[in-house]
Structure formats: C-alpha cells, structure tokens
Amino acid sequence: MRVSNAEKERSRERIITAASRLFRAGGVEGASVGDVMRAAGMTHGGFYRHFEDKEALLAAALTAAFEEFARPLLEGPAAEAAAARNEFRTHYLSEEHRADPAAGCPAAALGPEVARARPEVRAAFSRGVERVAEGLARGRATSGEGGREALRDLATLVGAIVLARAVDDELARAILGACAPDDARR
Amino acid sequence: MRVSNAEKERSRERIITAASRLFRAGGVEGASVGDVMRAAGMTHGGFYRHFEDKEALLAAALTAAFEEFARPLLEGPAAEAAAARNEFRTHYLSEEHRADPAAGCPAAALGPEVARARPEVRAAFSRGVERVAEGLARGRATSGEGGREALRDLATLVGAIVLARAVDDELARAILGACAPDDARR
C-alpha cells in the first residue's frame, strides 16, 4: 500500500540512519540490504524505491555519518573552536570510540572499502573528509599552514583508531596514548 | 597425485604470497579462495590441505606482508636507521604507494577488516604492527619517548594513506603533502 510523500521521506531517513550505523559497525559487505531494511523497520523489497543500488545507499550513508560526526567541530562559536577541537581529539582517541565504530568516524571504519567503490561514493567520502578537516582548521593559522595541520591531525587520528581497533588491548592503549596530546601545545 | 613435502611447502608459500597481495588489493572479501588458489597456480579444492579455513590464511598472509613491509626498516645497520626511516616515510606517503595497495602497508589496507576478525588474526596483525613500530623506533631516544614517537608516526602514515586512497586525487595530494616531513627535524 502506498504511503504519503512525507512518510516516504521518513522511511528514507530511517534507511540512511540504519545503514550509516550498520556499515560502520560491520563494513559494507557485513550488512546486507535486508539487514539495513530490517533495522529501518521494513522488508527488503522496498529498498529499490529509495536507492538505485546498495552503493548509492553507501554514498548517502557516508554523507550523513560525516555530517553528524563533524557537527561538534563546526557548530559552536568560533571563540570556542580550539576547545571543541581538543574535546573532539580526546573523544576520538578514547576507548569508547574504539569500542563503538557504529557511532564513530566513518573514515576510520570504511576508508579501505570506499577506496574500492564507485566515484560517486568516493566523492561523498571526500566531501566528508573536507568537512572534518574544515572543523579541525577552525581558529587556526589563517595561512595554508592551518589547513595542513588540520589534515595531519586528522590522519593521525584516523590511523590511531584504525590500528587500535585491529590490535590487542594492550597495544591499542599504547597507540591511543601515543597520539593523545601530551601537553598544552597540542 | 601427491607431491613431495618440499613441493607442498612451496605451494603453501605461493598461496600465502598470492593471498597477501590479493587481500591487500581487494580486501579479504574481495578475493575468493578460488581467486587466491588460481593466482597460486592451483585449483581451489586443495586449499584445505594447507589451511583450516580462509581466516587462517588471512593470519598467515598478514604475518608475511608485515614482515616483508617492515624489512627495509629492520635489516640495515643501526647507523643508517634514521636514513632508512626517512626513506620509508617518503615511500609510504608517495603516489606509488597510494596506487599500489597490493604491495603496500597491510595495516592501511586491511585494518578495519582485521578489527572484525578472530583473535588469531588480530594477534598476527598486532605482531606486525609491533614489528613496524620497532623499525620506526630504531636509533631514536632510548627512553619510552622513542617508542611513543614511533607509534604516533605510524598512526599518521596509516591514516594518511587510508584517507588518500578513499578521496579524490586533489585532496589526496593535500593529505599526503600535509603528512610529509616539511623540514629536517622530521
């Protein structure tokens, strides 16, 4: 039975939200279209009324995940940007973030899979990375150097959590600790 | 027809070498057991004379890939450790490494998949990360600080290449450039 346009839009949002969590948790290949639709409260058949194919959903899920993930960096007043950045970094390198990829950084969870995906998916990922880097650059040197620092910071964070999640607990703690700010300079 | 023990051992090495390349190139799920065996010059049925299952092969492939990848850092004389480290870093952040994951860093190519794998696989990955970190720590401060720096360097390298491979070319260049040593201090 047909549902209203407003309800269709709500269905679409539920699908994207579910995919954004399930893909980050288990990888794109670890969550089937059926899994995603079930998590969104529907059956699998209706999926193709919303997306061309599974990879189109991945693009939408990445955009949503990055936007949500970068929000704390981008929404506060400029004067508090440095504080927001520190808080972001601390959370990023926390045991909670390591243990909960479903709500965590999409770049760390899906990078290698996106590297093998269609240009459309890579484009969504690129825009997301730019958003996070933009957030990390706020309130920094206005020259190109601020952007450079932001990108290097982001790379360190992503690498740290990718490694920490794949290694045993002891080594993970050493990695996360090594990448944490060790003084006020950072 | 049965083959000699020596030939069996050679078969095993070919399987591991093929898997180590194919898994890095396309992900573990992107290369089937049949693909690996074909690349090793055999048919799929014999696979289980060598490995319990596909994940056991992943553990072996990770060990081999890390050992090969860390070798340049570990084998030279101690006096040249700093130079080897710089060369390693430069190659790591190069366009060649970005374009050729099959011969590249196993951590960057397979981290997220390993994070979801069995303890046996995670253990092999952990030992590999330790080996690379050991290589990066050679000739550095003997205190704990040298190891800390090595781990942070490794995280930056891994994150940079994970991001660079998933984003478009222009942003990739910016990321790799931002993580490259910009003076003799690094």
Place this chain on the structure above:
DNA sequence: TGTACATCAGTGAACGCGCGTTCACTGATGTAC
C-alpha cells in the same frame, strides 16, 4: 470540494550467482620392514 483514475511505497516470493567448504578420486610420495 468531490470524484475518478493513475501512481507508486511497501510486501514477500523468486531469480541467478558466487561464495566457502566438502568429498570421492587419483596416483606420486613417504615409510616400515
């Protein structure tokens, strides 16, 4: 505003396909004497 009809969101069965794994078989290799 009301009516008649076209549209289409969601359902659930079905499809073709590739996967990891198993198995019977072959015949060369390993081993016990």
Place this chain on the structure above:
DNA sequence: TGTACATCAGTGAACGCGCGTTCACTGATGTAC
C-alpha cells in the same frame, strides 16, 4: 637397497547458503478535472 603398502596433495564436481536485485501484487495516496 628394494619392496609393499599407507598416506595424502591436488583435482574438479557438488553442497548449502546468503546475497543483490527483480517482479507481481496491493491498496492508500496523489492528481487532474
């Protein structure tokens, strides 16, 4: 060293399974008048 037999590496067919995607169908919604 030679012989007889057990072992087992590799082959290729077959298995069960889950996947992405398609499709006929239903009936509520959207729309043209």
